[in-house]
Amino acid sequence: MENREELKQLIARIKGGNTDQFGVIIERYQKLVAHVVFKMVTTEADREDVCQEVFVKVYQKLDSFRFQSKLSTWIATIAYNTSLNYLEKKRVPLLDDVAPQESPLERIAAEDNTPDETAEYKDLSALLIEEIDRLPVQYGTILALYHLEDMSYKEISQITRIPDGTVKSHIFRARKLLKDRLLAKYKQEDLCR
Amino acid sequence: MSIKHLSDKRIQEYLDNKLRPESLSPDERKHLDSCQLCQGTMADYSHLYSGLAQEERQLLSPHFTARTMAIIRALEKPATAISRSSLFIAFVAVVTICGVVNYFINIKDILYAVEAFSLERLLSGSAFVSTMEQWSSRLGGNLNILVFAGLLLILVGLIDKLLVRQKANRAYFMSV
Incomplete structure (x- = not known):
């Protein structure tokens, strides 16, 4: 996806005063930024504003980008830090729910869904999105970078400033948590039928 | 197994x-x-x-790029706006001061004032106070008007800068 020479020329044009060319950067990396920001910023109304703030920062800091890392890693780092600042302002914890206080089955029972309501969850992707949103924000972000952006543990470690090993263990724990919750939800559906 | x-x-x-x-x-x-x-x-x-x-969901709105680009373009404008307003303020200040000076004192008084503040006089320490007093007396107490005009200009300048900054901030935080 990232052609170094092409990117260098593009950035040189932007630095040279061709601001409109920055639109190419936005088009190319908006999905990456959204994957980071949407996982961390839970308030829907604020998500797009934070994404805009990220690109404004990218534009303002473009002079300091020296191609020491991939542009995607650099942009994702800015997105991550901007989202972190947002979370700090809103006092949202990063890892608040690592060990669930109740088992998935208990939680589902507590939700007291009717069979009709539960039937809505049959679509795996919708169910998955809902469960990802329930994960601690940092787990969701790391999973998105790994599975949606195909980033390595090392790249994720650079972005989040978390050691490689911790990134790996976060990914394993997040996936196990998701698998257990999804299975529990499917079992609940079977019970409701 | x-x-x-x-x-x-x-x-x-x-x-x-x-x-x-x-x-x-x-x-x-x-x-x-x-x-x-x-x-x-x-x-x-x-x-x-x-x-x-394959986790796909509604991400950013279709006009996200255009809106973000509008913000980025707006960010570049304040620098021009401030320099233009500064030029305008400087021009108005010069014209007003010239007008006030021309109205209340003649050119001889200005030269007299320059002489009063000249380095030579300041260093010699001679006649500075008395020259100032002479100059002030020639104005017939109108020195206060000059001070008032100067302060008024500074105030206008500050208000103008404040307004320009507010406009810039609005452009930054609001999507166009």
Whole structure:
């Protein structure tokens, strides 16, 4: 996806005063930024504003980008830090729910869904999105970078400033948590039928 | 079949390595081939992996790029706006001061004032106070008007800068 020479020329044009060319950067990396920001910023109304703030920062800091890392890693780092600042302002914890206080089955029972309501969850992707949103924000972000952006543990470690090993263990724990919750939800559906 | 099942971590590592046989030990491979429970767990994870890789949802609005570009373009404008307003203020200040000076004092008085503040006089320490007094008396007490005009200009300048900054901030925080 990232052609170094092409990117260098593009950035040189932007630095040279061709601001409109920055639109190419936005088009190319908006999905990456959204994957980071949407996982961390839970308030829907604020998500797009934070994404805009990220690109404004990218534009303002473009002079300091020296191609020491991939542009995607650099942009994702800015997105991550901007989202972190947002979370700090809103006092949202990063890892608040690592060990669930109740088992998935208990939680589902507590939700007291009717069979009709539960039937809505049959679509795996919708169910998955809902469960990802329930994960601690940092787990969701790391999973998105790994599975949606195909980033390595090392790249994720650079972005989040978390050691490689911790990134790996976060990914394993997040996936196990998701698998257990999804299975529990499917079992609940079977019970409701 | 050995009793020890593969842990979730080992199954995930196997899937992360694209099911490469070398990522499992021979014993683990043998176990996986014959254990339905581990195969089931692996199938669950396999489904989860494909779900995670395809997780698509409504992300950004279709006009996101255009709106962000509008903000970025607006960010560049304040510098021009401030310099233009500064030029305008400087021009108005010069014209007003010239007008006030022209109205209240003649050119001889200005030269007199320059002489009063000249380095030579200041260094010699002679006649500075008396020259100032003479100059002030010639103005007939109108020095206060000059001070008032100067302060008024500074105030106008500050208000103008404040307004320009507010406009710039609005352009930054609001999507156009």
